[in-house]
Amino acid sequence: MIDIRSLTFRYDGAEEDALRDVTLEIPDGAFLGIIGPAGAGKTTLALSVGGIIPHEIRGDFYGAVKVDGLDTADNKLTDLSRLVGTVFQDVESQIVSSVVEDEILYGLENFGIPRDEIEERMDFALGQVGIAGLRHRTISSLSGGQRQKVVIASLVALRPKILVLDEPTGELDPSSSRQIFSLLRSLNREYGMTVVVVEQKIMLLCEFAERLAVMSEGRVVRDGTVREVLGDIAGLEAIGVNCPRSALFSSLLSEKLGREVPVAVNADEAVETARRIIG
Ligand SMILES: Nc1ncnc2c1ncn2[C@@H]1O[C@H](COP(=O)(O)OP(=O)(O)OP(=O)(O)O)[C@@H](O)[C@H]1O
Ligand SMILES: [Mg+2]
The missing domain is CATH 3.40.50.300 (P-loop containing nucleotide triphosphate hydrolases)
Structure with missing residues (x-):
């Protein structure tokens, strides 16, 4: 906890x-x-x-x-x-290597993970994050989303x-x-x-x-x-949080109908609510 x-x-x-x-x-x-x-x-x-x-x-x-x-x-x-593994707001600042597998290796070696466990953890992390195909790529050739995944994989490998x-x-x-x-x-x-x-x-x-x-x-x-x-x-x-439209929708309905309408947390629920009310 x-x-x-x-x-x-x-x-x-x-x-x-x-x-x-x-x-x-x-x-x-x-x-x-x-x-x-x-x-x-x-x-x-x-x-x-x-x-x-x-x-x-x-x-x-x-x-x-x-x-x-x-x-x-x-x-x-x-x-x-x-x-605890932390991915920073500025993820680029967190990347230390130029090749994907080196980035993951870096953390594992720092943690003193035994040699024979490293390969297994590397495979697990790359597989789990869905980037096994990027293992030998240079990080500079990756998209933003792929880089984000590399950093997540480097943390997942450490099993926090x-x-x-x-x-x-x-x-x-x-x-x-x-x-x-x-x-x-x-x-x-x-x-x-x-x-x-x-x-x-x-x-x-x-x-x-x-x-x-x-x-x-x-x-x-x-x-x-x-x-x-x-x-x-x-x-x-009032705090300045931009609420999901589905929740705005159910809240407006509550106001208009003068009775509690369940909160719609997503578009599907909003459609369901509309169906129920229109009949
Ligand atoms: N390194 C720093 N030195 C001094 N003040 C800071 C520093 N970093 C953040 N602050 C201040 O602390 C407060 C909280 O900042 P924080 O970065 O935690 O907010 P945030 O909710 O993450 O904002 P954002 O949505 O812009 O990322 C702000 O008033 C900010 O100006
Ligand atoms: Mg912030």
Whole structure:
């Protein structure tokens, strides 16, 4: 479990706190989406889960983050990175090699994985992420979506329990974005990996994530199942969250009809609701 307790963080030199008294529990095996407007603290929270804050990025840090019972402030980043793999918002900055297999090898060697296990882990990671065919390619010849997958594969090879991704589809077209989310779903379902993903594409997120945390001005202001969170459209819009149209649709219907209409979390549900009401 990821247990974030009263976490407050201010970057060195900043005038305001980037996180303010954040408390959030993320159970094992969860698929959690984090949304919120620019500057809300999503990246800061994502970096705090794996201990990059406070180990690599300095500032005033109050409260605690525990991952599987390990306090991130008291444990070395090398130990934490066996538990948590983080894909940064700027994924390019994370790539260290020029050939795909070297990128995956790099992490495995750093972790001191025995030689005879390396090949098996390499095959597993490439296969699981669906890029076995790219193994010998140079990274400079890959598309944005393929690079994103290489970084995810390099983390999957290390078999962390938790994968944190900060806007993994930021630079991707709709079809590559879906591919990344399908991949995350299979890692979550088949291997029980806990997935925490910061994402602006809320429709996509609502389709794949099970839980949502909404951030605003350094706080987590909503946390619940996708359906629970989308139940309060007016509140979300007031914070500046662009809600899925399907949920807007069901909320408008509720208003118009003067009775509760179930929240439509996707287009199929909206169509179903419309059918039921029109008869
Ligand atoms: N390295 C830094 N030094 C100082 N302040 C920072 C730093 N990084 C972020 N901040 C500030 O901390 C706050 C939270 O930023 P953060 O990057 O976590 O937001 P975000 O929700 O990820 O935004 P975006 O949607 O733009 O990625 C913002 O006010 C930002 O200006
Ligand atoms: Mg960010």
